[in-house]
Amino acid sequence: MTNEILWIIFAIVNFSMVTFIYRTFGKQGLFVWIGMSTVIANIQVTKTIEMFGLTATLGNIIYGTAFLATDILNEKYGKEDAKRAVWLGFFTLISMTVMMKIALLFTPAPDDFAHDALATLFDVMPRVALGSLLAYLVSQYFDVWIYAKLKEKFPQDKWLWVRNNGSTMISQLLDSLVFCLVAFYGEFPANVWLEVFMTTYIIKFLVAALDTPFLYVAKKFHQ
Template sequence: MLPTSVIEFFSAHQDLLWLLTITIDLSITLILYWWFGKVGLYGVVMLNIMLSNLQGPKLTVVFGMPTSLGVILYSGIYFATDLLSERYGKMEANRAVLLGFASSLVVVLVMTLSILFLPAPQAMAIHSAITLLFGFTPRFVFGSLFAYLISQSFDVWIFHYLKEKTEGRHLWFRNNASTLLSQALDTVLYSLVVWWGIVALNQAIQLGIAKYIFKAIIALVDTPFIYWARTWEVEKRDWYDSRKHYSKQF
């Protein structure tokens, strides 16, 4: 799909590839928000939670530390829910969290059922690949969804708690504080529930610390983006508001 020269360049510059992927993920979030309003942010949450679960098992090394590829897209969810919280309120942010949770459950259910179908003789390789990719263990499903639901719900709550305490000022503070605290909670829950027992406790802790460092970097990087997006007038692009406006005309 990509030219050989591009593949070779990024193979030799993995740190740059990580930064580029963060930029692309945040840019996609902004584009969807610009075009679809809050519905676009709902889509970001659902897409990122599903893609991060797919990429989660793949480990790589960035800046000399082992980490999961799912960290990049998973961290982008916090940016989307914080933007929803800032512009539309706690209820809309919680709705996005629940939509992400429900979409993950649907993917797990549907793909588990698909694996039960016996493959045609000429499709054995594809069946093996799908089974390897979607052969979720109960521990992984429970751990990832449990950590997601608890940490995301906490993120929305602490964001609004800090907003009330600061009387709507200091967006940078509540954006970073809510994300860093909820990411810490997510990392602890995921490391203990999913990794501990599969790997030694000290290794699970090392993986968790490395993942949290990357999550913290992403949280700091997205701060200018949320300040910028907060000023956009996207209400006319919001499907729900447009529907209400349309219905009033008739």
């Protein structure tokens, strides 16, 4: 199975699980999902794949599900609940970073087999960690704000796709810009930095487009 086909299947599975947890556990399920997805995304992002002729990180799909979850919260319960979810995800991400940094300070036992693997995943460069935290907070807060503004301007259900795609695609552009500036600016030649930025956003743009049908499904739950 090619990476491209597997990526599409993986995206469908991820977004289906968001709608399932919302259908089963309601608003609380989305809060749990956002906390979990921020952690998993920062683990998966360490793996790169070749897809559509581009080199991309694997964490973009699960990271995109956090935007779907906040859009569902914004749509069904208002921007204050969506903001609370953003802060929950941010606190979860910081907690994971701090706890794993401390865990790596322990001297492993002679027969330990996990330390090097954990160091590869969690001993990230300070600029990358800072870029990830800032990009998440800035882009998610902007997503909540612009979704609420679009809902005021286009409140009818027929414009749900505009609210979803408009907020997420613009927010993902901001996310990619903040992350690439903080994490990589000055580390690569300008043309390479631009390629990394464009590749990152193209993948996130595709993820944002794929989540729209799942928002329509989720809107029907818990009326």
